[in-house]
Amino acid sequence: MYKQIQLQIKPKYVNKYRGGYPLILKEAIQNINELKEEGTIVNLVDGKNTFIAKGYYGKQNKGYGWILSRSEKEQIGQKFFEKKLEEAIELREPFYRNTETTAFRVFNGEGDGVGGITIEFFDGYYLINWYSKGIYEFRDDIINALQSVVDFKGIYQKKRFDTKGQYIDEDDFVMGERGHFPIIVKENGANFAVYLNESAMVGVFLDQRDVRKTIRDKYSQGKSVINTFSYTGAFSVFAALGGAVKTTSVDLANRSRSKTVEQFSINEIDYEAQDIIVEDVFNYFKYAVRKNLKFDMVILDPPSFARSKKYVFSAEKDYKNLMKEAIAITEDNGIIIASTNASSFGMSKFKGFIETAFKESNSRYTLLEEFTLPEDFRTIKEFPEGNYLKVVFIRKNK
The missing domain is CATH 3.40.50.150 (Vaccinia Virus protein VP39)
Structure with a gap:
């Protein structure tokens, strides 16, 4: 279970969040001093303590975290991430079937319901990009969710955060079989050499x-x-x-x-x-x-x-x-x-x-x-x- 706290939203931002805005802005939080550990589940409430939305605390250049659900009873864990991944993958079904293009984005952060993370497909290999320490706290649930909903050759990751906002250099391999790089992927019939094991950028x-x-x-x-x-x-x-x-x-x-x-x-x-x-x-x-x-x-x-x-x-x-x-x-x-x-x-x-x-x-x-x-x-x-x-x-x- 993840730690949970209540975040009070300043009055002028309440309608913004009720309207579906997904980014938790620093300037919108009344009781910001209560934010201690990234990865904490936050329940956003208005001045009357009425529930608005549920998200997580994770600092990145855009803000202080992301909304995950509009349901107060939603449990954030592996099953939650499985559902989000299944919905995203279903929408990309035509890409999986396209033999002329074998590299594409499977999950696009807040566009697919979980800000701070993207996942890309490279001819059977999946690459997870983590954009904050906060979302990285959910890594076990997210990796297990991905493992349960897709077949894969291997999974790699990029941690695109640290105290200076620079890439942390370490072994990017997560599980499956290690790739023999470069992997040659197709894009509209052309070839690209990609490296999932080198620095923050893969080559395209x-x-x-x-x-x-x-x-x-x-x-x-x-x-x-x-x-x-x-x-x-x-x-x-x-x-x-x-x-x-x-x-x-x-x-x-x-x-x-x-x-x-x-x-x-x-x-x-x-x-x-x-x-x-x-x-x-x-x-x-x-x-x-x-x-x-x-x-x-x-x-x-x-x-x-x-x-x-x-x-x-x-x-x-x-x-x-x-x-x-x-x-x-x-x-x-x-x-x-x-x-x-x-x-x-x-x-x-x-x-x-x-x-x-x-x-x-x-x-x-x-x-x-x-x-x-x-x-x-x-x-x-x-x-x-x-x-x-x-x-x-x-x-x-x-």
């Missing part, structure tokens, strides 16, 4: 699946493409598979080169015919302008926050200026794919950054299409910030 961000497919199927044929903040080159691979004449991948991390070479190679693409550049993207933009380099397609997918020796980048403050840099190296009638995973602003504000950047660059543009999270990254309308991904395809007009 699954939330960009629909964007990559669109790049390959509609926009790449005969184009010169630059992929900035390229990580392991996933966008570059799909551009090359779509008939791009050449791709240029730019990322500051030293590992990006070998990882990108690997992704090209497993898709039988000659990586020596592509440019893979390890350099600060901000410096590369300036170099490209000096050399008058221009591209038919510019892919701009920076992290929401990044720091290099010379620059600190915040998407909310700096995306407009980064967009201007991209505009400067895009051919007339070329395509810019502007993307951000910053959850602190919505699509309309993001489009505002784009509009301002083009205006200040004395350029005109046409919005072609836009994307948010794919179907397996389930979200709920009561928590719009959970739908964090914003991607816009833009044509730079003559």
